[in-house]
Amino acid sequence: MDLEYGARYEAFRTQVRDFVAEHRPTRPLRLADGKRQERIAWLSLQIEHGYWARTIPREYGGYGAEPDLLETVIMDEEFNKAGVSRGMNAQGPSMLVPTLLSHGSEEQRRRWIGPTLRGEVLWCQGYSEPGAGSDLASLQTRATEDGDDFVINGQKIWTTTADRAEMCFILVRTEPDAGKHAGISYILLPMDTSGIEVQPLRTMSGGIGESSFNQVFFTDVRVPKANVVGKRGEGWKVANTTLAHERNSLNANAEGKLMRLARLMERETLGGVPAMASPIYRDRLMKLQARVLSMKHHGMRMLTCSLKGESLGVAGLVVKLQNCQLNFDMAALAIDAMGELGVLYDHTKYERERGYWQAHSMLSLGLIIGGGTAQIQKNIIAERGLGLPREPKPKQA
Amino acid sequence: MDFALSEDQLLLEETLRSFLADRVPIERVRELREKACPNDRALWSALAELGITGILVPEAQGGSGLALLDAALVSQALGHAVTPTPFLASAVMVPTALAAAGGGASESWLAGIAGGELVFGVAVTELFSVREGAGVSLEAGALHGKAMMAIDACGADLLLVAVDEDTLCVVKTDSTGLEMTRLTTVDATRCTAEVLFDGATPEAVFEGVGSGIARMLDAGRIALAADILGACEAMVEQAVAYAKQRKQFDRVIGSFQAVKHMCSEMIAEVEPGRSLLWYAAHSFDALPEEAPLMACHVLAHTSEIAREIASVSTQVHGGIGWTDEQNLHFWFKRIGNARHLLGGPEALRQRAAELQGFAATA
Numbered sequence: 001m002d003l004e005y006g007a008r009y010e011a012f013r014t015q016v017r018d019f020v021a022e023h024r025p026t027r028p029l030r031l032a033d034g035k036r037q038e039r040i041a042w043l044s045l046q047i048e049h050g051y052w053a054r055t056i057p058r059e060y061g062g063y064g065a066e067p068d069l070l071e072t073v074i075m076d077e078e079f080n081k082a083g084v085s086r087g088m089n090a091q092g093p094s095m096l097v098p099t100l101l102s103h104g105s106e107e108q109r110r111r112w113i114g115p116t117l118r119g120e121v122l123w124c125q126g127y128s129e130p131g132a133g134s135d136l137a138s139l140q141t142r143a144t145e146d147g148d149d150f151v152i153n154g155q156k157i158w159t160t161t162a163d164r165a166e167m168c169f170i171l172v173r174t175e176p177d178a179g180k181h182a183g184i185s186y187i188l189l190p191m192d193t194s195g196i197e198v199q200p201l202r203t204m205s206g207g208i209g210e211s212s213f214n215q216v217f218f219t220d221v222r223v224p225k226a227n228v229v230g231k232r233g234e235g236w237k238v239a240n241t242t243l244a245h246e247r248n249s250l251n252a253n254a255e256g257k258l259m260r261l262a263r264l265m266e267r268e269t270l271g272g273v274p275a276m277a278s279p280i281y282r283d284r285l286m287k288l289q290a291r292v293l294s295m296k297h298h299g300m301r302m303l304t305c306s307l308k309g310e311s312l313g314v315a316g317l318v319v320k321l322q323n324c325q326l327n328f329d330m331a332a333l334a335i336d337a338m339g340e341l342g343v344l345y346d347h348t349k350y351e352r353e354r355g356y357w358q359a360h361s362m363l364s365l366g367l368i369i370g371g372g373t374a375q376i377q378k379n380i381i382a383e384r385g386l387g388l389p390r391e392p393k394p395k396q397a
Numbered sequence: 398m399d400f401a402l403s404e405d406q407l408l409l410e411e412t413l414r415s416f417l418a419d420r421v422p423i424e425r426v427r428e429l430r431e432k433a434c435p436n437d438r439a440l441w442s443a444l445a446e447l448g449i450t451g452i453l454v455p456e457a458q459g460g461s462g463l464a465l466l467d468a469a470l471v472s473q474a475l476g477h478a479v480t481p482t483p484f485l486a487s488a489v490m491v492p493t494a495l496a497a498a499g500g501g502a503s504e505s506w507l508a509g510i511a512g513g514e515l516v517f518g519v520a521v522t523e524l525f526s527v528r529e530g531a532g533v534s535l536e537a538g539a540l541h542g543k544a545m546m547a548i549d550a551c552g553a554d555l556l557l558v559a560v561d562e563d564t565l566c567v568v569k570t571d572s573t574g575l576e577m578t579r580l581t582t583v584d585a586t587r588c589t590a591e592v593l594f595d596g597a598t599p600e601a602v603f604e605g606v607g608s609g610i611a612r613m614l615d616a617g618r619i620a621l622a623a624d625i626l627g628a629c630e631a632m633v634e635q636a637v638a639y640a641k642q643r644k645q646f647d648r649v650i651g652s653f654q655a656v657k658h659m660c661s662e663m664i665a666e667v668e669p670g671r672s673l674l675w676y677a678a679h680s681f682d683a684l685p686e687e688a689p690l691m692a693c694h695v696l697a698h699t700s701e702i703a704r705e706i707a708s709v710s711t712q713v714h715g716g717i718g719w720t721d722e723q724n725l726h727f728w729f730k731r732i733g734n735a736r737h738l739l740g741g742p743e744a745l746r747q748r749a750a751e752l753q754g755f756a757a758t759a
Contacts, residue, residue: 001401001402001403002398002399003683004398262755277756279747285750286746286747286749290697290698294670297669298669300400303400305401314668315672318661318668321661321665375654378657378665379657381664382651386664387641388637388640388651392648
């Protein structure tokens with residue numbers, strides 16, 4: 001057991017830290033803050049130095065380094081510590097780019113990957129539908145052939161940033177006679193095509209937080225057949241590359257959040273006494289700290305497995321379930337520690353930390369559901385991790 | 398960066414687990430529970446031959462001189478097999494304390510532990526919980542008073558007694574002025590005793606060993622957490638195996654989501670629990686300034702997840718899980734007894750808060 005990263009990596013860490021310190025004062029700290037041109041310039045500079053798109057091949061607009069997990073961890077740690085966004089946390093870079101690298105044509109890769117990484121093109125993901133949530137493969141939005149085009153009709157929901165995106169990667173049913181999973185195609189669709197209507201979907205958090213959700217309606221929307229990624233009818237397989245990616249990417253700086261919660265409990269008073277001085281609240285904090293430490297070191301164990309190229313097994317399958325619930329439970333304690341003021345919201349008088357903990361509570365709940373609900377996660381853990389049998393298919397009436 | 402068990406550690410784990418499966422199967426545990434003390438001396442000698450009893454004893458005294466993480470893996474295997482042994486007291490707590498205390502007598506006792514000839518119990522409960530007027534004092538070189546819930550004490554040759562937070566004594570269990578009574582607990586696989594002192598003369602007195610006592614408690618807590626986690630693993634394995642073969646409503650019950658989710662929730666606690674245990678045990682030797690906090694957290698957290706797992710695993714088995722014949726209760730009771738052996742979760746979390754300045758020190 002060796003918890004040191006070693007001299008070569010520590011030198012890399014120094015490089016990253018210096019770069020962040022140099023640019024922190026003049027660049028947009030969080031990408032949501034900056035103007036578009038500033039964002040593009042900052043992302044381009046990060047790519048040039050290899051701190052973003054590090055392992056994406058140069059011919060597609062990346063930096064072209066060999067994959068090295070520890071370098072990624074170090075970059076994330078240093079940018080996080082300084083409160084600066086590394087790259088762009090959006091569905092284009094995190095989901096579309098890996099999909100195109102695995103399944104896209106040469107032309108698609110050259111055209112889309114670079115602009116996506118530099119923030120020149122913003123993407124939204126057209127997967128979920130009102131009738132297709134956990135059972136995503138039952139999606140009904142259809143695309144019918146017409147000459148060299150597909151014509152799309154249907155509806156998508158939970159479409160993050162659809163109101164701002166230039167492009168959408170969408171799953172549609174192109175082969176209505178094929179089976180549930182076999183009839184789906186993965187298509188790249190410009191959002192300015194006529195027949196697309198975007199309606200904002202107001203969530204329980206009332207807009208405080210990072211994402212804007214939408215519903216998108218498609219009426220006779222034309223898209224060239226050449227925009228299909230991979231083969232026609234193989235969209236389920238294509239999409240699964242990135243669904244697996246999504247489940248791994250939902251991590252959080254839990255230790256930082258716990259310390260923020262501890263500071264809050266030292267400041268807030270209940271009946272004139274700091275929440276931290278109450279054994280009841282303090283005991284809850286200590287319970288959470290043990291869970292945070294457990295997930296932190298579990299992350300180190302998973303990282304080690306990945307570095308060695310070993311399968312994470314069942315230990316990897318529990319990460320999303322645990323981290324999401326832990327975030328929700330931390331927010332719950334923070335809200336309770338503020339007593340009756342914990343419910344204040346929307347930047348009202350007496351509100352603490354600009355409503356962070358209430359918003360965090362609701363967003364955490366959203367993440368318990370999103371990207372595979374907790375219950376679906378438990379099915380996956382039981383079936384793939386423990387080898388329990390699948391639910392028998394109901395007999396057709 | 399390598400946060401994983403080494404090849405040697407994996408081999409140790411595998412060797413010991415197959416030894417225990419062969420030598421102390423559950424039928425043997427059933428026999429041992431009928432004895433006055435379940436700690437079998439022949440088994441202790443066999444463990445000595447494997448280098449287990451002296452795992453923390455320095456090589457100079459004939460031990461293996463390994464780290465607490467290695468001892469934790471042993472403890473985990475013992476919990477997994479619900480094996481009755483004095484490992485916690487004799488092989489973890491006492492060697493840690495004696496190594497800190499030093500001296501010729503300590504060295505010969507350490508050699509005795511490594512050789513498997515000596516078994517120690519520990520009477521230290523009064524350091525963190527005083528009940529029923531318990532408390533031991535040292536007056537004019539003789540021990541007086543009462544120690545309760547002394548761990549692994551009834552079959553032991555010697556007893557390590559905490560007089561206060563800075564003072565330890567070693568006393569022979571057959572000394573004049575020492576009377577020991579086993580206190581029956583729910584767990585027949587671990588012995589606990591009340592020890593009454595009426596002028597017993599200790600073999601040795603170690604004064605000013607406060608930091609050694611603290612290290613002994615940390616080591617004990619981490620090893621006990623490992624024992625509990627091993628028991629949890631066994632309970633999850635048994636629940637999953639049962640859910641795969643038991644049929645109701647014409648289906649194996651493991652195909653019902655309700656049962657699947659019970660199993661998933663258990664493993665979702667066990668796996669991160671294992672990561673926490675590795676880190677806590679690693680910190681004891683490599684990052685000693687973190688060890689006191691980690692020891693509190695790992696034992697409190699493992700005790701909490703274990704209580705739930707002990708209940709849920711039994712529920713997956715349904716009625717049969719509640720019978721003596723099914724054996725599951727051995728693990729349930731091992732977990733239940735361990736919960737308060739070296740400080741219960743509430744007390745440990747209070748200590749964790751004190752260590753970070755979140756609460757005033759009592």
